[in-house]
Amino acid sequence: MVAPDDPLCSRANRRDFSRLALPTESIDGMTDFGDSRDVLVSLDPAWATLVARVGPCTLVPDRSRSPHESLVRAVAHQQVHARAAAAILGRLEALTPGRFPGPDDLLDRDPIELRSCGFSARKVETLRSLARATLEGLVPTLDEADGLDDETLIARLMTLPGIGRWTVEMWLIFSLGRPDVFPLDDLAIREGVRHFYGLDRVPVRRELARLAEPWRPHRTAASWYLWRFDRG
Numbered sequence: 001m002v003a004p005d006d007p008l009c010s011r012a013n014r015r016d017f018s019r020l021a022l023p024t025e026s027i028d029g030m031t032d033f034g035d036s037r038d039v040l041v042s043l044d045p046a047w048a049t050l051v052a053r054v055g056p057c058t059l060v061p062d063r064s065r066s067p068h069e070s071l072v073r074a075v076a077h078q079q080v081h082a083r084a085a086a087a088i089l090g091r092l093e094a095l096t097p098g099r100f101p102g103p104d105d106l107l108d109r110d111p112i113e114l115r116s117c118g119f120s121a122r123k124v125e126t127l128r129s130l131a132r133a134t135l136e137g138l139v140p141t142l143d144e145a146d147g148l149d150d151e152t153l154i155a156r157l158m159t160l161p162g163i164g165r166w167t168v169e170m171w172l173i174f175s176l177g178r179p180d181v182f183p184l185d186d187l188a189i190r191e192g193v194r195h196f197y198g199l200d201r202v203p204v205r206r207e208l209a210r211l212a213e214p215w216r217p218h219r220t221a222a223s224w225y226l227w228r229f230d231r232g
Helices: 011-020 033-043 045-054 067-077 082-093 103-108 111-116 121-136 142-146 150-157 165-174 187-197 205-215 219-227
Strands: none
Touching: 033 045, 033 205, 033 219, 045 187, 045 219, 067 082, 067 121, 067 165, 103 121, 111 121, 150 165, 165 219, 187 205, 187 219, 205 219
16 A cells, blocks of 8 residues: 555656656766666566667666755655645755755754745654754764665655655755665656556555565666656
């Protein structure tokens, strides 16, 4: 069952994820998603067809943002259209011109001021909890995160109110570049799998996990392609 605090990727937001895709380039220590693409193509003709339609996997994780910033941005995208989230984040950034608000900034601001950016009362509490957790060291630095496995990071951050598994998985994919992340609660991926296999209905979580098992350890690239299933 989808966690109520987790954002769901609509078809519209799936297209917005494509804006995160940059030309593939070498990054120190990062996954080569081009290799993942080649493995997927070798699995079966269906993958070869999808990859041919979509083209090369151009996912390049953005490690320029701190974990705090990346997670704040993910919270802003929860359960709203990507354009609305961008507007909310624009108003938030306007509070500290020239830089993204840090944990201290969010804690120093009156919650009403954060609400005026467009955040719900629940999301404001999530942002403040995230800020406190960052200052207390619960939210790891990038260097610390690099030493922790996916499930450890997910379990650690899901202790925070309003931070669900999907939110952390997006950080793992788009910031940390983890190679084998498959967001089982993502509606767009579930729809992509339904069309990919020609199923009569959207697979439930258990079925989705079973279908994706042969794609290990390249499920991040598989997710990227499934988000783009209806493209091309």
